[in-house]
Amino acid sequence: MATKKIYIKNMVCDRCKKVVSEELQKLGYTVLQVGLGEAEIASDHNIDENKLREVLESNGFELLDDRKTQLIEKVKLAIIELVHQTGEQELHVNTSDYIAQKVGLDYNYLSSLFSSFEGTTIEKYLILQRVERVKELLVYDELSLKEIAYKLGYSSVAHLSNQFKKITGLTPSYFKQVKTNKRKTLDKVQD
Numbered sequence: 001m002a003t004k005k006i007y008i009k010n011m012v013c014d015r016c017k018k019v020v021s022e023e024l025q026k027l028g029y030t031v032l033q034v035g036l037g038e039a040e041i042a043s044d045h046n047i048d049e050n051k052l053r054e055v056l057e058s059n060g061f062e063l064l065d066d067r068k069t070q071l072i073e074k075v076k077l078a079i080i081e082l083v084h085q086t087g088e089q090e091l092h093v094n095t096s097d098y099i100a101q102k103v104g105l106d107y108n109y110l111s112s113l114f115s116s117f118e119g120t121t122i123e124k125y126l127i128l129q130r131v132e133r134v135k136e137l138l139v140y141d142e143l144s145l146k147e148i149a150y151k152l153g154y155s156s157v158a159h160l161s162n163q164f165k166k167i168t169g170l171t172p173s174y175f176k177q178v179k180t181n182k183r184k185t186l187d188k189v190q191d
Contacts, residue, residue: 004043078102
């Protein structure tokens with residue numbers, strides 16, 4: 001049986017994987033595997049890429065054709081996974097090594113490619129994702145600021161607070177008080 005791997009932008013959570021799997025099945029494809037940013041289907045028959053693209057876009061996803069775009073999406077997914085879906089121990093690793101290992105390519109190449117396509121650095125994207133995670137944890141109100149700082153790999157509460165204020169214009173404690181919905185969806189976290 002022949003297989004085809006398709007790469008999909010904006011898949012950031014388990015719910016995304018479920019939606020993509022269901023939509024591919026509705027189109028009549030045999031789904032072999034669905035992961036963040038990709039799906040593998042049996043391709044014994046022709047794949048109608050226009051229909052596939054249309055269905056994915058109607059659900060907020062995008063079919064990725066270009067290899068460089070696929071690599072950038074893999075970098076984003078590695079960062080999202082690191083910040084939002086892993087345990088504390090992973091956030092205390094070297095980020096460049098983590099990304100290079102997850103994507104399977106040299107970090108310097110990925111960094112240059114990311115900057116040229118996205119207009120921002122991997123480091124800035126990582127900071128934005130971390131701040132979104134801090135917002136989420138502040139809204140949940142289950143952890144102290146010190147616990148949040150440790151959980152997300154900040155060197156101190158002061159470092160977290162300074163970075164948070166630089167990005168949001170608010171201190172974490174003020175953000176926690178107002179609790180207005182200033183969070184962004186993970187696929188919209190950009191400058």
